Amino acid sequence: MAYEFELKKISEPPQPGFSRRDLLKRLGVMVGMAAFPPVLLQTRTRAQTAAGEAFVSLTAPEAETLRAIVARLIPADENGPGALEARADRYIDRALSGALKSQRPAYTLGLAALNAYAQSSKRVPFAKLSLVDQDAVLTDVQQNRATGFTGNSGQFFNLVRTHTIQGTFSDPFYGGNANFIGWDLIGYPGARVVVTADLQRMNVKPAASRKSAYDYGMFSKGEL
């Protein structure tokens, strides 16, 4: 038999202690988000709840800064919930103890540098700044104008942007894209194991599958 299962055993990912479904229930995330302003209301409640859960690899001050950054990169607004609601911060936090372990030092240095830059330029830690000032600081970081970074600040910006996008648009298995917030935003119809011809027509908008690849029970799981 050709397609045998001889590859090294893939270790099961560490158990998070609760299923994604429980998590969503706990967070009170609802299918089909309402428009602005109820979104912002929900957002604040959820953010507070989420902040109460322990982070796996980030320290509390680091997590506070990261959460403020991802909330500005992909904000909750009239187009629906954003990266924080998708739990991109949690995705990054978990991955920094797993698949993205090698990036942990870059976050340690980068988050500290970003906060120091906010302190020196605006006299307040990043998370405590007004949204306008947060955006101004992030623009400086993106455009290599922020000082105090190892390498240039734009590298750190791109690292966090890449991981925020991953945490918002990846399979929910990895802890982000909660309630398919990212996939719904761009209209990605979700993981499927069979796609009919009708789902590939141009005049059709395929209905969302609302499934993770791993909901099908056919696949071994990767590293978180």
Added chain:
Amino acid sequence: MATTLKKTNVVIVGAGAAGGVAALPLAQAGFDVIALEAGGWVNTRDMAPDELRYIRGWPAKLQKVNDEIPTHRPNASSPNTPRLTDHPMMNGVGGTSIHYWGQSWRLNPWDFKVVSETTRRYGASRIPSGSTVEDWPFGYDELEPYYDSVEREIGISGKAGNIKGTMDQRGNIFEGPRGRDYPMPPLRSTGFTEKMSAAARTLGWHPFPGPAAVTSQSYQGRPACVYHGYCAGGGCHVRSKSSTAVSTIPKAQATGRFKVVTEARVTTIAVDKNGRASGVNYLKDGQEYYQPADVVLLATYTYENVRTLLLSKSPAYPNGLSNNHSQVGKHYFSHNQTARVTALFPFNINTWYGTPSQGVAVDNWADDNFDHSKLDFIGGGNMWVYHERRPIAAASMSTWGRAPEWGSTWKAFIKENADRQNTAYIQKTTLPYEDNYLDLDPTVKDRLGFPVIRITAEYKDNERKLAAFMQTQMEEWYRAADAIDIQKGDIGDMTVSTHAYGGTRMGDNPETNVVDRWGFSHEVHNLGILGASVMGTSGARNPTLTVQALAWRTAEHLVKSWKTIAQNAG
């Protein structure tokens, strides 16, 4: 101290797209064949439709290839370009046919006769200066029956455009004459590929579905493609992709004559006192083994074929095996497949699902299918518009200068445009040149201490002019399909590629070629070499089917000439 194993008839280094094909005719003819494969068997349960898994490098992670990624410099006086962190090819039974796109083209007849046909039509002065291109030692007609065999044994879907000179507009009317149609109809069309086909027709072009190593219907016990995506860079969980792991390799195993040794890391090919190949040295689980054989077939990827020869030094071959004419590593080129074109549409195109070998091609501007009299280059390109758009990639799209890269305005932009962008794949004629070559890197080594390959190569004028010409054609096609904006990519560096050719070129003249017209070394008569490393021209299309046809032909020649090749100690 190496353990010497029992001698076998044929040892194949690499059970991939090429070695996995060659095993079949040999085993069927009754020869005992052992393949040494650096990777393991892959598991269909690992083929999840999960984009992040592939972004993070599965299955190439922790693979032998990642330990030997070649270095690259544009020319002998320039510094190295940044080294890749992941090798684009993979180890595993089936090799890169596990995670390739599966586009399975035959070369065009012109590709075999670039020098003579260019000279005949435009004059010898049109061969670019510095190019070492030669005609192949045979033409398309010689390879046609082998293309036919592998299309059936592997399982290819497609539509013929030329059966024995009878043209069919539903297929590629520019292809060489075929004996018969593909064994399966083409993969299905989609809303977007039909729109692009209609646009091509308004330009007077001839769109057609491309050939795919994917089952369009159930075939030889394997089910039809389910079009769910995640084919590129991953494998197929229902075995619809016709990798050698699900086609020729199990058939060869069924003969009882073919054995695959996995996790076997081949280091060198050994020679006897007469300068003939005597076997292969490899490492497995930290132990050294020596596998003696009557015939050795080297069937790794282009870079590793060249490296294995250069590392296999002996008194008879002081500069590396089969390299007494200093041709190993020469005539190297990688396919001119960059300089892509991306379109933005004012409507959703719904390309989320499907597979990259599900698409529409235009060959009007490929090879020598158009008049080059008033042009300043030779050759052409195959234009390919295809499916699948994954969510992280979609969200990471260019903002086309229409939005910043983050924040609410960005979010509104991707919400509207994530399903409105498409990038075409344009493969173009690429030629070998005197100063593009492979050798061993003087400083960079793998974990065992062996030097890695160093690529010295850059695109020349012909490749650059052709790339710009093809981008113009592609823009015209997209505009005809109502695209509102176009981006043209840079040609980039000629660095590590999934389409790497040459280094052990095939030809009758041993002064300029490593292997003869049958794929056997001019110097080491019982050493055969399989893979695109034997190809002297690229054509404008993926190399794999040609590699597989050549592998079948070399194996069949070995069967027919066993006594001369295996037992003649001369």
